[in-house]
Amino acid sequence: MAAQGPSVLPPTTIHSSKSISQAAAHDFLAAYLDRAATDPSLQPNAGITEYGPQSRTTVSAPNLVLHNLKRVQAGLTGEVLGRDLTLAKLSAGDEDKADEGWEDPKKVAEEANAEEDDQVQMEWDAGVPEQNTEATGGALDKEERKRKKKERRLAEKKAKAKLDA
Numbered sequence: 594m595a596a597q598g599p600s601v602l603p604p605t606t607i608h609s610s611k612s613i614s615q616a617a618a619h620d621f622l623a624a625y626l627d628r629a630a631t632d633p634s635l636q637p638n639a640g641i642t643e644y645g646p647q648s649r650t651t652v653s654a655p656n657l658v659l660h661n662l663k664r665v666q667a668g669l670t671g672e673v674l675g676r677d678l679t680l681a682k683l684s685a686g687d688e689d690k691a692d693e694g695w696e697d698p699k700k701v702a703e704e705a706n707a708e709e710d711d712q713v714q715m716e717w718d719a720g721v722p723e724q725n726t727e728a729t730g731g732a733l734d735k736e737e738r739k740r741k742k743k744e745r746r747l748a749e750k751k752a753k754a755k756l757d758a
Contacts, residue, residue: 618669619666619670620665622662622665622669623666626659626663626666628655628661629659633645633647633743636648636650636659637659638650638656638658
């Protein structure tokens with residue numbers, strides 16, 4: 594007899610949830626971590642082989658889920674946890690950034706723009722002869738500014754192409 598339609602899912606039982614105390618959570622978590630240290634089937638990164646569950650955790654690649662659960666367990670006992678130095682050592686590229694701290698992105702962008710504007714202004718001053726601003730009333734008309742901006746950008750592209758070559 595051929596099956597019609599999708600297969601039937603197994604029966605589902607929904608259990609109600611209830612809050613537990615921190616002491617009970619600590620005890621439950623401690624028992625799980627003790628069992629997970631010896632039983633690879635309780636480790637989140639375990640793989641199933643023909644010989645049973647095998648842990649993939651090594652010294653060079655620790656199980657981060659269990660590591661974070663240990664930090665949660667320590668927090669449940671009331672320990673004040675600071676920055677996690679174990680994870681900082683794992684990411685070698687981030688060590689310098691951790692020592693320096695964060696910088697304000699707006700401030701960094703402003704400094705970069707100021708340096709770029711100074712460089713462009715120096716190139717502009719070197720390439721453009723002095724103009725009589727009294728005759729034009731101190732301002733250039735819009736078309737003249739556009740033309741000069743195009744010339745400046747073209748000069749910047751040529752200078753960059755020379756550096757890349």
